[in-house]
Amino acid sequence: MKTSLHVATALALSAGLLASSGAMALDAQPAHAPVGNIVLVHGAWVDGSGWKPVYDILTKDGYHVSIVQEPLSSLDADVAATERVLDLQNGPTILVGHSYGGSVITEAGVHPNVVGLVYVAAHAPNVGEDEGALGKNMPSYTSKQTGAVEKTKDGYTYLNPAVFPKDFAADLPLKKAAYESHAQILTAAQxxxxxxxxxxxxTKPSWGIVAADDKIISPDLERWYYARAHSHTTVIAGASHSVYESRPQQVAAVIEDAAKHAQQ
Structure with a gap:
């Protein structure tokens, strides 16, 4: 009987010690681990392949990265394409948008998997706003050029290949910029x-990158968007609209900062 009592007492003490050390271990862990999933959304006239330099850095650093390929046929269709990829994520996700992709992530970012947003030389309208009207308040260099943006008879737009290298991609090698000018995805004007x-x-934390030499979107408009959203803002001097391709290390660093701090 005494032996049984001693055994029971020892077991109780052991259980108490285990529970106590378990609680201490939980207390020692951070409240939220860094976000491991990142979804990248491209802008108008280009496709997701431009994200490859950023993708390579992020995947090397251990992130799970997915790239959305939007049809660029309507905002609804592009948001739906983004939501499909977000549905495939296994937990908290940072959603990143370039240019018109900023409008897409602004709407798709209400998805429950999204815990933070990163705008890369991007638009960030509010409910009821559209980027075309907002752009007229702070017109870009390109929008002031006659014939820079062309339109097909069925309402799809593209950037004139003659101006694409200097307007969209001035800090990329000329051969690469020229190729991209002829590989555009025509984008519905609507x-x-x-x-x-x-x-x-x-409702969610955001980070914003201003491309200081952007000719497609006015850098002042980018700054205004990010100030209104209370975004953590980074200005990259000398960067063109193709900042995600020309300055991938700096862009990836901002995305990783969002992944580390979005849930704090």
């Missing part, structure tokens, strides 16, 4: 004038 129905930056 995507630029469709009002947003959601604005994820109003």
């Amino acid at each position: 995507v630029f004038s469709t009002p947003l129905t959601a604005a994820a930056w109003t």
Whole structure:
């Protein structure tokens, strides 16, 4: 009987010690681990392949990275394409958008997997706003040029290949910029004038990159967007609209900062 009592007492003490050390271990762990999933969204006239330099850095650093290929046929279709990829993520995700992709992530970013947004030389309208109207308030260098943006008879736009290298990609090698000018995805004009129905930056933390030599979107407009959203803002001097390709290390660093701090 005494032996049984001693055994029971020892077991109780051991259980108590284990519970106590388990609680201490939990207390020692950070409240939120860094986000491991990143989804990249391209802008108008280009496709997701331009994200490869950033993708390579992020995957090397251990992140799970997915790239959305939008049809660029309507804002709704592009948001739906982004939501499909977000549905495939296995947990908290940082959603990144370049240029018009900023409008896409602003709407798609209300997805429950998204815990933070990164705008890369991007638009960030509010509910009821569209980037076309906002762009007229602070016009870009390109928008002031006659014939820079062309339109097909069925309402799809593209950037004139003659101006693409210096307007879209001035800090890329000329051969690469020229290739991209002839590999454009024609983009429905309506995507630029469709009002947003959601604005994820109003409820989720955001980071913004200003491309200081951007000719497609006015850098002043980028700054205004990010100030309104209270985004953590980084200005990259000398960067063109193709900043995600020309300065991948700096862009990846901002994305990783978002992944580390979005849930704090």
